[in-house]
Amino acid sequence: MLKYLDYYRAHLESLKKSPHTIKQYCIDTEQFLNYIQKNNLKLKEELDSVLIGYKQFLETEYTQISSFNRKVSSLKNFLSFLQDRSIINTVPDDALKQNKLEKRNIHPLSQTRLDQVLSVYLNKYRRISDREFGWIALRNFCVTRVIAELGLKPIEVVEMKWTHIHNNEIKVIRTKSVRTLSLSKSLIDWLELYKNETKMIFPLCDQVDYMWLGIGNKKYQPITEKTIERIFQTISKEVGFKVTATALRYSKIQNELDEKVDEQLNLLYIQLGYARKGVLVERVDRFTHES
DNA sequence: GTCTCTGAGTTCGGGCATGG
């Protein structure tokens, strides 16, 4: 049964699908084939009932509708691959309908919690006398400040470069877009301080444009998203509740919304790096104001 | 215009490796 998986992978590769897609499709397909095997089902003869059972399995397994839909989507792709090779007769596409997305609430951080989060590395920085660890605390504080203030995603943070900053503005450069955000006076001062401290630790840092450097086994290399993730893991442990970069980003969006009126949404979605207004509107819809 | 699906990219958690 699992031999189909190898054929399928070769098929996807021949279509020059991106490695991400191939990987995800194969994970999904392997899961499907394992399900059939474990339950002693026949793919060809019992396809309709297999699909009914499998959809139920997915539904109970994945509470996120978007995840469920992604699984169904790749299952559909796999089944039409089988159909093209006459391994199955038909792809019953009504059995492969995606579920409707329902709204899930986003809980932005309260101001109190936001302050707690920001103060973790600030306090460390003030407390620590060791030169290197002090610098790390300063770096991590600046990273959290940047995310809280600019609402950046982790990937956008690790790609920040000094030359993207001009006066009080920073350009956030993505594959297909650039947006310019303004920096507060306070943030500029912190970044300036961080830059000077960095020079003390890394004498040659002038030759590196990346803003956020690592101190471990890869000196003079920019940190990765993983390090950002770990910064938030540490913060979570200290404050006693779970906080992620995404939560900070959403909190920033909500703060912006509180200040801006509806018609300015148009500007806001560009500023926050959404390609369409719809995405932001959907997100806004999910905010709850209980906190 | 708005909704749906798809392909691709990002985030997350956790294990292991490495250089200081």
Added chain:
DNA sequence: CCATGCCCGAACTCAGAGAC
């Protein structure tokens, strides 16, 4: 030992395109 990179599987998010 620490910080952090690298890798993996899995979940989640996003954007383009086509359907309605």
